[in-house]
Amino acid sequence: MSASDTVLTNVRKLAEDVSAREGCYLYDIEFVGMGAARVLRVTIEKEAGGVSVEDCTNVSRGMNVVLDAEDVVPGDSYSLEVSSPGLERVLKEPRHYERAIGKKISLKSFAPLLQFNEQVQELGKAKSFEGKLLGYDDKALKVAWPTKQVEGAVGDEENGFYKEVTIPFETITKAHTVFEYIEKAKPGQKSPHKGKSSGGSKK
Template identity: 30%
Template sequence: MSTTQSDRLRGLLEPLVHAKDLDLEEIEVSRAGRRGLLRVIVDSDEGVELDACAELSRAISEKLDETDAMGEGEYVLEVTSPGAERPLTQHRHYVRATGRLVKLQLHEGGEVIARILTVDDDGLDLEVPGVKGRKPTARRVEFADIAKARVEIEFSRKDKKEEEA
């Protein structure tokens, strides 16, 4: 996708996304056979429900029908949430992952798998799980030291609502 098209789509769609109290995380345009594919990825602090995606999809479709932002050809519109294993790239991603297990690749080399306890402007306070019966340990990692970060999928993770009860 050209920068011009990307910028134009972002400018067109961002107000619609914000009107639904969502964040526009990413816009992807690609080819799917003869058709184009426009994937709009949205998120919020509370997550994104299917109904919200459906409502936003209708609003985006109407807006795109009024413009030539996608050109003259056919395209498929997909409005979705980021998914479980998406990279953490912005401060708000880390805040939303508080309480979750993450894998951090560090600039100095090596990796850390730990649970995010708190997030501030400079970095993360983590709880590194204990190995072989040992107690978990606390660790601080600054954002400047993180090369890549991703949420780890936990099949037996306690839900936040369970923990609050």
């Protein structure tokens, strides 16, 4: 384990303790930037009710106290940011994917998806994906690749057809949930329209 990994591990433990004390849990933590421009980003979540501005403020205040007392971050000064996951959540850990099963996700792979899914030739040279997360195991994700080719696909004409695609964790460079909203049907409309947001702002 590198020195930077050790630092982040120590900070993670402090963040978990502070978050729990405030009735939240740690969703994600990372250092971004370099030197004096470094930012420690702490993302917190709640099992129910959602994270409030007050929650973020309390965790931020608590983190500042323990970070100063423990002095676990060496080097230049840095900034601390505490926020909720937002509408489109970063997916990094198994527990993140667990809560995203059945939801639409977007991800990028450094390798062509066809390399692991020769049965789905329409993947072509695609290295990115957007579709429903079906499940996962300790090695890969199982996702639904939307397709118009009925042969070998699952689904129906009303809800659409898809083929199951496997994406190894080790090839994923970035992944997050996709927020979808459903417009209420106006008088005379038969069904609502489902769309994708342009991204929600974090608190």
